[in-house]
Each structure stands twice: as C-alpha cells, then as structure tokens.
Amino acid sequence: MLMPTPPALVDDIETVLPAWDADVDEVLVCRQVRDETHDVKTFVFAPRTPAQFRFRPGQFLTLDLPVPGGTIQRCYTISASAARPFRASITVKRVPGGIASNWLHDNLKPGMEISATGPMGDFTPDLASPRKWLLLSAGSGITPLMSMARTSTDLGEDRDMIFVHAARSPADIIFRQELDMMARQQDGMRLALICENLSAEKSWPGLTGRLSPVMLQLIAPDLDERDIYCCGPAPFMEAVRTMLGELGFDMERYHQESFDFGAEEEQPPFEEIEAMEAVEHDTFRVELARSGQVLECAPDMTILNAARAAGLRLPSSCARGLCGSCKSHMISGTVDMKHGGGIRQREIDQGQVLLCCSKPTSDVVIDR
Numbered sequence: 435m436l437m438p439t440p441p442a443l444v445d446d447i448e449t450v451l452p453a454w455d456a457d458v459d460e461v462l463v464c465r466q467v468r469d470e471t472h473d474v475k476t477f478v479f480a481p482r483t484p485a486q487f488r489f490r491p492g493q494f495l496t497l498d499l500p501v502p503g504g505t506i507q508r509c510y511t512i513s514a515s516a517a518r519p520f521r522a523s524i525t526v527k528r529v530p531g532g533i534a535s536n537w538l539h540d541n542l543k544p545g546m547e548i549s550a551t552g553p554m555g556d557f558t559p560d561l562a563s564p565r566k567w568l569l570l571s572a573g574s575g576i577t578p579l580m581s582m583a584r585t586s587t588d589l590g591e592d593r594d595m596i597f598v599h600a601a602r603s604p605a606d607i608i609f610r611q612e613l614d615m616m617a618r619q620q621d622g623m624r625l626a627l628i629c630e631n632l633s634a635e636k637s638w639p640g641l642t643g644r645l646s647p648v649m650l651q652l653i654a655p656d657l658d659e660r661d662i663y664c665c666g667p668a669p670f671m672e673a674v675r676t677m678l679g680e681l682g683f684d685m686e687r688y689h690q691e692s693f694d695f696g697a698e699e700e701q702p703p704f705e706e707i708e709a710m711e712a713v714e715h716d717t718f719r720v721e722l723a724r725s726g727q728v729l730e731c732a733p734d735m736t737i738l739n740a741a742r743a744a745g746l747r748l749p750s751s752c753a754r755g756l757c758g759s760c761k762s763h764m765i766s767g768t769v770d771m772k773h774g775g776g777i778r779q780r781e782i783d784q785g786q787v788l789l790c791c792s793k794p795t796s797d798v799v800i801d802r
C-alpha cells in the first residue's frame with residue numbers, strides 16, 4: 435500500500451520542525467512494515483502532527499497497544515538512526531504466546547495509528563567521547579546497538595566499533611545485509627556474526643557456537659580499550675558478564691540493557707516490605723475501588739509495593755516509573771509521584787498516577 439508523504443510534511447522538511455512531544459500529540463502513524471527475518475518485523479512510524487523525533491540511540495518508546503481485552507503497554511527500542519529525525523522504527527520479534535508482539539505482527543499495518551510515550555531510557559553511548567566501542571548483541575537485543583551503529587554511521591564518525599551479533603542460525607540474523615554493507619563501507623567498523631547452528635547455510639563467513647572468552651579475545655584483542663554495550667536475553671548477558679569478569683575487564687565501562695524489566699527490577703525483598711510495614715508510623719488507606727480491596731500503605735512505601743506485600747498482583751513491569759504499565763486513575767487522594775517519564779503531564783493533570791513510584795500523602799482511592 436502506497437503511503438504518500440503528506441504535503442504539509444514535504445513543506446515542513448524545509449523548515450525546522452518541533453520535537454515530537456507525546457504530551458502535545460501522542461499519536462504515531464505507521465508508515466511502513468518490513469519483514470526482517472521469518473519472525474522479526476520492523477514498523478516505521480511518523481508523528482501524526484509534523485514533528486521530528488529527538489532521541490538518543492538506545493532509547494525506547496512505550497506503545498499503548500489496543501489488543502483484544504483492553505489496552506496494554508510494551509516498550510520497544512527505537513532501532514532507527516537518531517540522525518534521521520523524520521521516522522522512528524521499532525523492530526519486534528514475535529514471541530510465542532506473547533500478546534503484544536503477536537498483535538503487532540498480525541495487525542499493525544501502514545496507515546494505522548497508535549499512541550506512544552517516550553523516548554526514554556539511559557542505555558545510550560556518549561557520542562561526544564572518541565572511545566572505541568564493542569557492541570555485543572543476541573537475538574532481538576540487536577535493536578539498541580543497531581541504532582547506535584546507524585547513528586554513528588550517519589554522523590560520519592567512522593568510529594572504531596566492533597559489532598558482535600549472536601543468533602541461532604544465519605536465517606535468524608536481523609539486519610544482516612545492512613550490517614555487512616556498513617562494515618564494508620566503514621574502515622572503523624568490524625562485524626562478527628556468531629551462529630549456534632548453520633542449518634542450510636553452505637558457506638559461512640562467521641563463527642559457530644556460543645560466544646566464549648577465547649572468541650571474545652580473538653574478536654577484540656584490544657578489549658580493555660573499549661566501552662562495551664550489551665543487549666540480549668538474560669542468559670547471554672550473564673555469560674558476557676562472567677567472561678568479562680574472568681578477563682579482568684573494568685566493569686565501569688560495561689553497559690547493558692535488559693528487555694525484561696522483571697528480571698532486573700530492584701524491588702525490596704518481601705521480608706523488607708513486611709519490615710517496612712511493621713515500622714511504627716501512620717499508614718494511609720489505599721482502596722482499590724473496582725476490586726473493593728483495601729490496603730494499608732506506609733508513607734515511605736509505593737502503592738505497588740504495598741499491594742505486593744498484601745499478596746495482590748497489579749499490572750507492572752519496570753517498577754521505575756518508565757514503562758507506564760502500572761498507570762491507574764486516582765479517584766481521590768494525593769500521592770508523591772517521582773516518575774521516570776512513563777506518564778504524560780496531561781495524564782497527571784487528569785488524575786492518572788503510576789503506582790510503582792507513587793507514595794501516598796493521604797488516603798487514596800484507585801480505580802483498580
């Protein structure tokens with residue numbers, strides 16, 4: 435389906451467009467859908483109101499997805515170059531049984547609109563620093579590193595960068611052709627592809643097996659001179675950290691992004707939550723209006739943690755005020771909310787709160 439560029443945008447390319455601001459217009463229009471591999475698609479978006487995306491490579495958007503049964507929030511890293519501000523793309527792997535990824539793959543088509551917030555996140559390199567990079571990725575964890583590599587390429591940096599990508603098989607390598615081309619065109623970039631099995635691939639220029647300390651030293655003999663950015667499944671990142679520990683790498687220069695907030699979420703252990711509860715001070719009454727449940731919440735405790743301590747599971751993901759999954763309407767009361775960008779000012783003005791980073795300052799009633 436042809437998606438012509440709106441005339442207003444053609445005019446606006448020649449003028450300086452404002453930055454896309456989800457508080458002004460949260461709607462993004464899907465302009466293109468591309469197959470990357472058999473189970474990975476890229477979705478390209480433009481703002482509905484002419485605007486430019488301003489983000490740092492490695493940052494993510496939180497999308498509101500209208501799946502059957504209600505809207506859910508999921509975070510997706512912007513895989514596009516930060517130096518190309520008119521489009522932002524996300525690259526999504528279909529997760530077996532996953533609600534959002536399957537909905538995106540099966541339903542999102544050019545011309546459709548979705549709401550988003552962001553860009554957010556601090557997994558971003560210091561572009562002003564001339565340091566060498568080692569980008570280590572596995573599976574869909576390639577997206578933030580691809581944005582870093584694309585941005586560096588577009589800025590004409592010719593930075594010394596080694597891009598390592600681990601995949602199950604050659605057919606699972608995301609962005610393979612583009613990575614090949616970038617490495618061929620840039621003196622400073624080297625590409626190392628590692629596949630667990632070669633399936634039908636007859637001639638394979640990469641490595642076979644799983645990333646090991648020996649492989650890492652062969653790929654990057656000057657490891658100690660590099661800043662490392664790593665993203666992939668939890669076991670991959672754990673293996674990388676172990677290898678780097680064995681090789682004596684300075685972990686101050688190691689940066690990683692997890693796609694599973696739950697795995698790294700810094701929640702107080704349950705006993706601590708109980709201890710906090712037991713501390714002798716006034717508590718506030720938190721009523722969940724729809725379920726009729728009532729919690730006691732200490733003033734130094736978030737409502738999400740109070741609910742957890744009471745054995746209730748409320749929707750949540752990052753627990754850091756970033757992703758928006760715990761967004762709820764506050765029917766009455768006041769809270770002290772210290773969020774990380776996962777809620778729009780307009781939503782706050784309408785009485786919405788993020789339960790993971792809101793501590794009550796009075797009795798509250800939440801629409802949950």
Ligand SMILES: Cc1cc2nc3c(=O)[nH]c(=O)nc-3n(C[C@H](O)[C@H](O)[C@H](O)COP(=O)(O)OP(=O)(O)OC[C@H]3O[C@@H](n4cnc5c(N)ncnc54)[C@H](O)[C@@H]3O)c2cc1C
Binds near residue numbers: 525528577695
């Ligand atoms: C900062 C950040 C950036 C991200 N960037 C990307 C990106 O660039 N690309 C990308 O592809 N992903 C990215 N993700 C991951 C993404 O947000 C989603 O988590 C991912 O797409 C899976 O969502 P889903 O709704 O499809 O799966 P979910 O429905 O959340 O399910 C996840 C898993 O749980 C299993 N599951 C679900 N329900 C049940 C149940 N009842 N019982 C047992 N198992 C169950 C599913 O089978 C699946 O394996 C990112 C995540 C974060 C936090």
Ligand code: FES
Binds near residue numbers: 753756759776791
């Ligand atoms: S759980 Fe992510 S914003 Fe609250």
